[in-house]
Amino acid sequence: MELRVTESSETELSIEIAGEDHTFMNVLKGTLLEHDDVSAATYDVNPEQSGGQTEPILTVKTESGVDPLDALEEAAVDVREKAVAFREAFEAAA
Amino acid sequence: MSAEYDVEFVEREDRDARFLVQGITPAFANGIRRAMLADVPTMAIDTVRFVENSSVMFDEQLALRLGLVPLTTPPVGEFVEDDTVTLSIDVEGPATAYSGDLVSSDDLVQPADENVPIIDLKDGQRLEAEADAVLDRGKDHAKHQGGVAVGYRHLQRVAAVEDLPEFEEPDRRIVRGVIEEDGELVPTSEFDHDLSNRYPGQEVTLEDVPNSFVFHVETDGSFSVEELVTRAADTIESRATELENAVQL
Secondary structure, X not given: OEEEEEEEOXXXXXXXXXXXXXXXXXXXHHHHHHOOOEEEXXXXXXXXXXXXXXXXXXXXXXXXXOOHHHXXXXXHXXXXXXXXXXXXXXXXHO | OOXXXXXXXXXXXXXXXXXXXXXXXXXXXXXXXXXXXXXXXXXXXXXXXXXXXXXXXOHHHHHHHHHOOOEOOOOEOOEOOOOEEEEEEEEEOOEEEEHHHOEEOOOOOOEOOOOOEEEEEOOOOEEEEEEXXXXXXXXXXXXXXXXXXXXXXXXXXXXEEXXXXXXXXXXXXXXXOEEEEOOEEEEHHHHOOEHHHHOOOEEEXXXXXXXXEEEEEEEOOOOOHHHHHHHHHHHHHHHHHHHHHHHHO
């Protein structure tokens, strides 16, 4: 997973997350939107054959005073916790 | 924030199961589904060396057919990508070569089904080949797809509202999946997917239960449903961990 920041300001961040697809990006976006300090989150990805930018680009906007990179890190932790919680709940039922 | 999930099995067999997950967002449910299809590695034949092929099919066609034979996938940690397992096949006509004729060099990697036909050999025709199986993901080739029919539907809550007028022709009310009835989970196959069978002469309401999804998971035999689901959750976890570490740098 290679990260490359394409645009960055105090409350807005665009970051390319190489090697990922909708599987992870949509989970990440959904988790970012659950975050209280995130005012907007989206990602864009183009088909492989389209040429140009084909890696997904995640854009995060935060409320003032919150670094979007911190929000992204917290979202990553949330996704990990979700995956662990899901596996544990599943194993408990299995 | 940590999510609380609640999982309950509705139907359960080794290769086929239905289970309800409560408290899951649509985004995460779809992530799990996609991970089961494309991101859980399985073993499949990738390279074939033909010693003799006097059958009616080209080597390439047979290689594709061999590749599509589901192989049992060893537990996590036994194999890494690029490890290979050799399987050999030697069948002489008149006979049909089946997946069960494949002889594996490793007990952990065996054909998941014995009865997949590979080629019908006529008198005097022979197939002798050596094949290397590798671990890869469904994203790269469908033969590495462990889940063959993976999907989910909203859990649906049914409630009877009132009796239909006595002489009204009852309409069929088709619903598929699993319904919730006073807290009980009922697969719709129990009443032929038709609510008018279960509630004759009554008007019923049907609503999706938010954040409750009934997954239907079927595997190709590479591993059990439990393995597939836990490994799919693991792939998402590992990518989240990777992102976490990458952001911290």
